[in-house]
Each structure stands twice: as structure tokens, then as C-alpha cells.
Amino acid sequence: MNSNPTQQESSAPGWWTEAVIYQVYPRSFADSDGDGIGDLPGITGRLDHLVELGVDALWLSPFYPSPQADAGYDVADYRDVDPLFGTLADADKLIAEAHARGLRVIVDLVPNHTSSAHRWFSAALAAGPGSPERDRYVFRDGLGPDGDRPPNDWQSVFGGPAWTRVTEADGRPGQWYLHLFDTGQPDLNWDNPEVRAEFLDVLRFWLDRGVDGFRVDVAHGLIKQADLADWQEPQEILSGNEIDKPRPPMWDQDGVHEIYRDWRRVLDGYPGGRILVAEAWVEPAERLARYVRPDEMHQAFNFEYLLASWTAPAQYAVITRSLEATDSVGAPTTWVLSNHDVVRHASRLGLPVGNPRPNGIGIGDPQPDAALGLRRARAATLLMLALPGSAYLYQGEELGLPEHTTMPDEARQDPTWERSGHTQRGRDGCRVPIPWEADAPSYGFGPTDASWLPQPPTWAEYALDRQRGVTGSTYELYRSALRLRRAHGLGRGPLTWLASGDEVLSFRTGELTVLTNFGAAPVPLPAGGELLLASAPLTEDGAVPTDVTVWVRG
Secondary structure (H helix, E strand, O other): OOOOOOOOOOOOOOHHHOOEEEEEOHHHOOOOOOOOOOOHHHHHHOHHHHHHHOOOEEEEOOOOOOOOOOOOOOOOOOOOOOOOOOOHHHHHHHHHHHHHOOOEEEEEEOOOEOOOOOHHHHHHHHHOOOOOOHHHEOEEOOEOOOOOEOOOOOEOOOOOEOEEEEEOOOOOEEEEEEOOOOOOOOEEOOOOHHHHHHHHHHHHHHHHOOOOEEEEOOOOOOOOOOOOOOOOOOOOOOOOOOOOOOOOOOOOOOOHHHHHHHHHHHHHOOOOOOEEEEOOOOOOHHHHHHHHOOOOOOEEEOHHHHHOOOOHHHHHHHHHHHHHHHHOOOOOOEEEOOOOOOOOHHHHOOOOOOOOOOOOOOOOOOOOOHHHHHHHHHHHHHHHHOOOOEEEEEOOHHHOOOOOOOOOHHHOOOHHHHHOOOOOOOOHHHOOOOOOOOOOHHHHOOOOOOOOOOOOOOHHHHOHHHHOOOOOOHHHHHHHHHHHHHHOOHHHOOEEEEEEOOOEEEEEEOOEEEEEEOOOOOEOOOOOOEEEEEOOOOOOOOOEOOOEEEEEEO
């Protein structure tokens, strides 16, 4: 590693270049009616929490009508709200109430696939092979004399084959349809002009209702290689393309960029800075940067950063590479540590450094060190929030919530658990309803004890009412960090490295010096400055202990 200065200052105009955006997973945020499932009125009732926390916007995971085969990412109607979550009027009220509080609202869009309950898919099954209705999806004849083998060897990221054979209207076995995820999520054919026109209309529908942008699910998956060539590599859930391997035929095809240029033109026709955010598990950083070129998307989640090991060399490398890649296209870098698809970073960082990232943790699995995980998570958060660009927070991380690592397997609902043959526990552990009040039913999640996933008994100690106003609590650390980030313009940069050795990372941003100690021994506080914030107490003689980040002014 070296300590040559690396600088980035966000050059693209717009609120999103330095915003902190909070992800709300509707099922698990707040339940207004006591059925155990969070809903839109529940979110509206808790908007003041986001104002108090100090974020700029919220992103809502899907709330559309859905059979819930994949927790709402199987959409049956893109222009309505599932009764589980409320009504269109509830969505309108949420948007209006958020805007009244100065919060912007981003909604999820799921364009790679629909639900098998979508009217288009029903029409495709009824119309038969070769029909215009079938051409909206990826249908193919099977291999072999009887067509009884899948068209290729692609695997679903949830486990098992990515193809399912249908029964035709006359009762005979028929064609196969592609589903890179669950069988209830058939992939759309984005080479079809009707599909493209439909989603342009969906964008306008929600923009007209006042949303400030869209987080685009599986943004790297819409276009498939034309020949649907076999792919021998294992298909792991939510993993980017490894740098030293060829690009998979189902991910990150160049044709996706034409789609997003069309979408950008639609958004640019609306006032107020509406944005597109790519969920694109793409490596290397230079490939990801293509999604945020000036005429495409505004942000792309930096999953390489999320996956980076908790070591100084790994953090330095990914931060430097990310800033250089996005700077080359004039875009901000978008940092993230947790979301609804990965083990929460308060638990992930409590596992041995260098071990593979688990797809869920359950009973019988190696358990994280909870205290170490939270200590590192707090340090990682202060490091992230000082970096130039935008940052995303996942609901509950401001409380220091860990993964639910001892959830009974019979309570799991993620399709990954069943489709992987019970080898991958999946994402339920990070989706457990969050605790608001330590002594209330369901810890204040709703008015009853009902909770769609079981909450662990330790949730009381993390509840918001146990942390608000408590010096040193994780909640107050987040509030202080967000206030100072805004006051000092940390999202604007520039960043200049001061130290990038094997044990310490330190950089200058504005009038602040940021230092993270990854080593085993305490290190001196930057000399001559005023300590503004530390992720954990300093030593008695004022040194920075291991796994601690400090912000120093002067």
C-alpha cells in the first residue's frame, strides 16, 4: 500500500451526490393494524424517527400486489399496493407526509421479472408457443427428443434449475420458461419493445404520484446473451462477476445501458431531481461505473465495498478503486454496509476476518462474536459516513441490530432455504421486525405480539426507547455522525490519504481527519486536533484502540 493522495470531489450536481438514504423494508418496519406484517400507514407513523435520525430520503422495498413468493419481489401489478401493506391512498399519504418533513421517497422497481401471477404471464400460458404474449417472457423449447431437458444449464440464484416446464392448454408438456430467481418470478424478455414501453409507463405512473426516484432491482440482469449459452460456473446468490473470469451470459450485458438511457430521459423530464439507483452486483468497479455515466443512472450500490474484508489493506484498496472508477464518469460513489439481502454488518464483522460471507446464519452454524461485531460495525459506519459520495443505511442498523442467528429453521420464509435443499439459510435473519419499545408487545413493532418472523429475546436491549438520549448508544452515535456529516459537508470530499498501512487508515476530508485503527495496539490520536466523534471510548491516555474510528477537527 502507498500513501499517495487520492482525491475525489463530487462533480455531478444534485441532492443525491452526498445524500444519506435509509432503506425501509415495509414488512418489518412498523405494523399499524396488528396483523404482524408492517405496512405503509405504519411507516408514515414513524417518519419522525427518520427526521430525528437525520437522513435525507427513504427507499421503500416493494409494496406492490404480490403472492409474496419472494417477499414482494414477485410483482403481480406495478401500479397498485398490496392489501397487506395498504392502499394507493396510503402510498400517496406516505409520499406527501415525507415531503412535508423534507424527506424524499425512492420506491423499488423490479424489471427483471414479474410474478407468475401477473396478467401477462397468465396470458402467455394461455396463448401458447410462438405467440406475442409468450414473447414478453423468455420461453424456449426443451432439449432432447421429447423436449424434456431444460434449454440450457443455467441455475437459479435461489438454487436448482433456472427453467421450469409448463403444461400447455391441451394438457401436454410444453415449453420451458426462464426464472433466474424463484419459479414464481419468470424473467421478462427485454428485447421485446412492448416490455420496454410498459416500464416507461410504470415509471411515469409513480413519478406522477410524486416519488423522487427508483431503486432498480437486479439492474444488471435485464438483457441475456442472445444465444443463452451454457454457463458452467456455480450461480451464487447476489455475487458479482469475479474479475478474472468471463462475464456470465445472464448478467451485465452491454444492452442494459440502452434501457437506462431511455429511462433517464423520462426522469429528466420531471422537476426536482428524480433519480435512478442500480442494484447491480457487478465487478470490477470500472464495469459498475458504466451504470452511472452522465446519461444513465445517478447511483449504483457499491457492493464490492460491502463485501470487503475488515482489514486496512482491503478497505484502502476498495475505497481507492471505487473513487477512481466513479470519478472517471463524473458520478458519486454510493456506499453501503447492510441491506435486506445480506447478513447485517453488526454480525458479519463479528465473524473471523477472511472467511467467506455466509448466506444467512442459523442454529448450528458458527456464531459471530456479538460484541466484536458491533464494535467493528460502529467503526465501519463512521468510516463510511466520512467518505465522499452518498451512503445508504438499512433499517435497524442505527440501533446496532445484529442478525437473528438462532432463528428456528421452521420459521424461515426465504425461498433460498427450500430451493437450496436446506444448505443456505438465506436472508430472513436480517429481515426480522425491528424493536421500537423494549416493554411493548412485539417490541413496539405493532399493537399486538404478532410478528411475521420471530424476534429474538435480546431485541429489548436494542429497542429505540432504551437508546434515545443515552450517551454512547449506537443510536446516538448515528445521530451525531449524521449531524456532523452534514455540518462539515463530508459527502462532498475531497479525500486525501494520510496513512494507508497494514494497521491504520487515515485520510483528510475538509477540515476533518478520519482515522480507523485496524491493528492490535492503540495508536495516537491525530495531533493538535479536536476530537469530534469516536465509535468507542479512547484509552485512558487518549489513544485510539483497535477497531475504532475517530473524527478529528483541525
